Amino acid sequence: DIQMTQSPSTLSASVGDRVTITCRASQSINNWLAWYQQKPGKAPKLLIYKASNLESGVPSRFSGSGSGTEFTLTISSLQPDDFATYYCQQYNSYSSFGQGTKLEIK
Amino acid sequence: EVQLLESGGGLVQPGGSLRLSCTTSGFTFGNYAMSWVRQAPGKGLEWVSCISAGGGSTYYADSAKGRFTFSRDNSKNMLYLQMNSLRAEDTAVYYCAKTRHSSSWYEFDYWGQGTLVTVSS
Numbered sequence: 001d002i003q004m005t006q007s008p009s010t011l012s013a014s015v016g017d018r019v020t021i022t023c024r025a026s027q028s029i030n031n032w033l034a035w036y037q038q039k040p041g042k043a044p045k046l047l048i049y050k051a052s053n054l055e056s057g058v059p060s061r062f063s064g065s066g067s068g069t070e071f072t073l074t075i076s077s078l079q080p081d082d083f084a085t086y087y088c089q090q091y092n093s094y095s096s097f098g099q100g101t102k103l104e105i106k
Numbered sequence: 107e108v109q110l111l112e113s114g115g116g117l118v119q120p121g122g123s124l125r126l127s128c129t130t131s132g133f134t135f136g137n138y139a140m141s142w143v144r145q146a147p148g149k150g151l152e153w154v155s156c157i158s159a160g161g162g163s164t165y166y167a168d169s170a171k172g173r174f175t176f177s178r179d180n181s182k183n184m185l186y187l188q189m190n191s192l193r194a195e196d197t198a199v200y201y202c203a204k205t206r207h208s209s210s211w212y213e214f215d216y217w218g219q220g221t222l223v224t225v226s227s
Contacts, residue, residue: 034213043201043217044151087151091211094165095141095153
């Protein structure tokens with residue numbers, strides 16, 4: 001099984017900040033990685049697929065990068081609507097998620 | 107508009123069974139693999155099971171293997187998750203999710219709103 005590890009688990013930031021979340025895979029997953037945003041009581045929303053492709057309708061302040069075992073999600077300038085929990089997902093071999101990163105208002 | 111709507115959740119005793127359904131609309135259902143993903147209260151996301159577009163192949167997380175059965179009816183655009191021998195640790199919101207392609211292993215571009223399963227005596 002492929003294990004996904006996100007860091008940090010919690011991130012405190014302010015509106016306008018640039019933030020980066022890291023996701024590491026226990027083995028190479030090529031570029032088969034997605035990022036999701038989830039707000040309390042809601043279903044996850046797809047942001048990024050195949051490591052760096054922006055989902056239609058997602059603001060361009062979100063970007064993804066990486067390959068192999070290390071990946072990042074960057075939000076270039078935090079907006080109030082961005083405070084949520086973020087998950088990475090690998091789909092190279094079956095599917096598994098990281099444990100999540102909660103982005104909080106500082 | 108793509109819509110996924112789960113139903114069938116509820117309270118069940120340990121060792122009991124439950125069948126979840128997912129009603130879909132707004133896309134050519136038989137062209138896409140589908141999955142179930144669950145989320146225990148206050149916890150992260152856990153992939154549970156996937157079914158191929160035609161229904162001929164199913165895949166399960168170790169936590170579901172041997173106890174859960176994922177099926178689909180492409181004539182009714184419906185998914186089913188039969189859950190047997192339920193345990194307290196199966197307590198979660200269960201989401202059905204659409205895979206972007208016919209292949210089983212792609213990102214999930216649409217999700218339902220979830221249905222809560224509570225396993226407790």
